[in-house]
Amino acid sequence: xxxxxxxxxxxxxxxxxxxxxxxxxxxxxxxxxxxxxxxxxxxxxxxxxxxxxxxxxxxxxxxxxxxxxxxxxxxxxxxxxxxxxxxxxxxxxxxxxxxxxxxxxxxxxxxxxxxxxxxxxxxxxxxxxxxxxxxxxxxxxxxxxxxxxxxxxxxxxxxxxxxxxxxxxxxxxxxxxxxxxxx
Numbered sequence: 001x002x003x004x005x006x007x008x009x010x011x012x013x014x015x016x017x018x019x020x021x022x023x024x025x026x027x028x029x030x031x032x033x034x035x036x037x038x039x040x041x042x043x044x045x046x047x048x049x050x051x052x053x054x055x056x057x058x059x060x061x062x063x064x065x066x067x068x069x070x071x072x073x074x075x076x077x078x079x080x081x082x083x084x085x086x087x088x089x090x091x092x093x094x095x096x097x098x099x100x101x102x103x104x105x106x107x108x109x110x111x112x113x114x115x116x117x118x119x120x121x122x123x124x125x126x127x128x129x130x131x132x133x134x135x136x137x138x139x140x141x142x143x144x145x146x147x148x149x150x151x152x153x154x155x156x157x158x159x160x161x162x163x164x165x166x167x168x169x170x171x172x173x174x175x176x177x178x179x180x181x182x183x
Contacts, residue, residue, distance in 0.1 A: 022089050027079065030091035035075065038139060039119045043132050051130040060125045068122025075115030077103055082112075092151070099159040101166050106179035109172050113143050147172065 054060065081103050082088055086096030090112060104111035120136035123129065155163045162182075170180045 022083070022087075022094050026094055027083060027089050030089040030094065031079065034091060035116050035119075038116060038135075039123070042135060043120070043123050043127070043129070046131040046135060047127055047129050048131055049127075049129075052128045053124070053130050053133060054128060056128060060128060064122045064124070064126030066122070067125060068119050071115045071118025071120075071122060073115075074104060074111055074118065078105070078112035078115060081105065095154075095158070099155070099162055099166065101170075101180060101182055105170075106181075107170070107175035109167065109170050110143070110147060113140075113147075114173065144172070 078100075079090055081100050082090055082096055085102060086098050086100040088094050088096030108114065117136060117140055120132060120139060124133040124136055152167065156167075166180065166182070170176060
């Protein structure tokens with residue numbers, strides 16, 4: 001980080017701008033475009049009450065609500081970290097300016113996607129929906145491919161050795177038992 005001194009910069013020298021997080025409006029826009037579409041709009045469009053997975057049971061309803069709420073909490077925490085620590089949004093067109101390796105990111109590299117997956121899994125159980133289950137599986141497969149071939153190389157280009165070290169120590173999906181500590 002650059003230190004500021006009491007001497008003004010020479011005329012014509014660009015002054016560094018402090019990193020600011022994107023506006024709340026950009027965060028809401030990106031949430032509506034990506035996870036809201038995946039977890040609300042698409043399930044409403046594809047759910048077919050005639051295509052069920054198991055016999056109806058209150059246990060599945062309650063479990064679905066618990067899993068979906070856990071996913072929503074995890075997702076919300078990661079969006080907050082992207083805003084406050086990363087100075088970016090969840091969308092690739094407004095990427096973080098800093099590598100986020102705190103909170104749930106200390107245990108796995110993609111907890112935001114895990115949160116969305118848990119929301120879809122909860123919806124699968126709650127609505128007893130084969131179509132939402134298929135969507136959840138496809139969501140995980142597509143994101144795995146996207147992260148492997150696009151996002152991870154981009155993160156390495158942006159954050160270099162810090163990201164390489166983090167990627168080596170923290171698994172993509174299955175959380176590690178002990179939190180990652182950047183040393």
